[in-house]
Amino acid sequence: MNSPAPPIICTLAQHKKGSSSYTKMSYPVHCGIYSELSTRDFVFHFNLNNEIIRAKRKGGDWGHPHEWLKRTIGNDWVYYSTGGYTGVFEATGEYYLPNFRYPTNSILGGHPFRLKEVKDLSDNWHFLLQTIEESISFSTRQDSTTDRQRTFLKNVIEQSPEILKKRAKKLFDIIGGRISVLPPDARHVDYNLIPLTISRGCLYKCRFCKVKNNLPFTELSRADINSQLEQLKLLFDQDLPNYNSLYLGEHDALLSNHQLLLHSVEQGIETLELQNSNVHGNNTFLFGSVGSLLGAPTELFQQLEQLPGKVYINLGLESADQETLDHIGKPIKARDVVEAFHRSQEINRTFASIEITANFIMDGDLPTGHYPRILELIRDSLVHKKPKGTIYFSPLTFDQPSRARLFEFNKIKIVSRLPTHLYIIQRL
Numbered sequence: 001m002n003s004p005a006p007p008i009i010c011t012l013a014q015h016k017k018g019s020s021s022y023t024k025m026s027y028p029v030h031c032g033i034y035s036e037l038s039t040r041d042f043v044f045h046f047n048l049n050n051e052i053i054r055a056k057r058k059g060g061d062w063g064h065p066h067e068w069l070k071r072t073i074g075n076d077w078v079y080y081s082t083g084g085y086t087g088v089f090e091a092t093g094e095y096y097l098p099n100f101r102y103p104t105n106s107i108l109g110g111h112p113f114r115l116k117e118v119k120d121l122s123d124n125w126h127f128l129l130q131t132i133e134e135s136i137s138f139s140t141r142q143d144s145t146t147d148r149q150r151t152f153l154k155n156v157i158e159q160s161p162e163i164l165k166k167r168a169k170k171l172f173d174i175i176g177g178r179i180s181v182l183p184p185d186a187r188h189v190d191y192n193l194i195p196l197t198i199s200r201g202c203l204y205k206c207r208f209c210k211v212k213n214n215l216p217f218t219e220l221s222r223a224d225i226n227s228q229l230e231q232l233k234l235l236f237d238q239d240l241p242n243y244n245s246l247y248l249g250e251h252d253a254l255l256s257n258h259q260l261l262l263h264s265v266e267q268g269i270e271t272l273e274l275q276n277s278n279v280h281g282n283n284t285f286l287f288g289s290v291g292s293l294l295g296a297p298t299e300l301f302q303q304l305e306q307l308p309g310k311v312y313i314n315l316g317l318e319s320a321d322q323e324t325l326d327h328i329g330k331p332i333k334a335r336d337v338v339e340a341f342h343r344s345q346e347i348n349r350t351f352a353s354i355e356i357t358a359n360f361i362m363d364g365d366l367p368t369g370h371y372p373r374i375l376e377l378i379r380d381s382l383v384h385k386k387p388k389g390t391i392y393f394s395p396l397t398f399d400q401p402s403r404a405r406l407f408e409f410n411k412i413k414i415v416s417r418l419p420t421h422l423y424i425i426q427r428l
């Protein structure tokens with residue numbers, strides 16, 4: 001007769017208090033309140049709905065002790081690598097490099113999901129938890145041998161991959177579909193935000209863009225927005241207090257009727273109780289465009305400034321060179337791009353709680369005027385370095401890490417008088 005397998009020893013810390021603010025540190029900082037289950041070989045984190053949110057392997061088989069797998073509310077696994085540290089912070093503004101299972105425009109990093117230990121953990125975490133439950137033998141220390149701990153394991157196993165997939169689908173149903181791209185500024189909250197769709201589509205339908213849809217720009221009604229908020233509150237449920245930020249979708253929320261925009265921010269903060277979050281401060285993230293920024297009166301920013309929290313508006317400027325704009329099929333005038341850039345600088349100077357950031361494209365095959373026109377804006381038009389108004393460079397090609405692009409980026413970053421980083425496209 002076979003002897004039973006030795007029990008897997010676990011420790012469990014329920015409702016562990018993580019950091020109460022998002023801070024950029026060279027080691028992982030986990031925010032909010034979560035539970036941690038730790039075995040000899042693995043660490044698992046769960047949110048307040050008992051859903052898995054992070055996992056990593058311990059020991060030498062794992063890339064680095066600071067590297068983690070994170071599961072998003074869109075039910076994607078993202079591998080946070082250190083990228084070897086050198087240059088990652090300068091390039092991304094963060095001490096980690098996110099790696100995805102879907103195509104994106106990152107010019108850094110490798111393919112961690114091809115590694116057996118990463119693939120095994122992201123694919124088999126549920127089986128591992130079941131194995132632990134079967135063989136469980138909590139240590140005899142007072143904090144780890146109670147029925148409460150056994151119940152916890154049963155509860156987290158109930159949140160199976162199928163259930164988590166359904167919850168992500170429910171989220172997409174509430175907001176009207178999956179979000180193909182989040183603003184780069186969402187990195188300030190580690191992309192932990194609650195999405196609320198206030199309008200759909202965009203103005204320009206640029207030829208180069210891989211994240212657009214075919215919808216004409218359309219606003220949603222207040223009733224629809226309020227209904228989404230009520231449903232989101234129910235969906236996020238016990239884990240709602242771990243969120244302090246809102247994302248107003250879709251591709252150009254700044255183009256929405258300004259009263260609707262203000263209502264969405266105000267109502268979002270109130271209904272989702274973002275000011276009572278376990279994580280200090282609250283933020284609203286949205287996209288704008290050249291047209292929506294130039295059409296927005298100063299009063300809108302004055303009113304946004306009166307609302308709680310910070311507002312980050314990310315503009316897709318792409319290029320200030322007409323030949324490049326024509327080349328990529330963005331139907332706007334270079335002079336309007338220049339005007340929008342200067343307007344964004346003025347708003348950043350005037351309103352302490354509003355930051356307008358901008359994206360420019362990078363590619364190996366762009367007209368010669370592209371980079372010189374950008375430098376006229378981000379270097380020559382500014383006398384001093386500025387702390388606000390980040391410029392993001394977004395590589396056009398997907399799934400092609402490139403030393404040449406990185407070299408180009410570093411050359412621009414050195415002379416830029418604005419914070420300058422890469423835009424790694426991330427969906428929700």
Ligand code: SF4
Nearest residue numbers: 202205206209212251
């Ligand atoms: S870049 Fe922006 S405006 Fe152009 S198609 Fe994409 S989402 Fe629309």
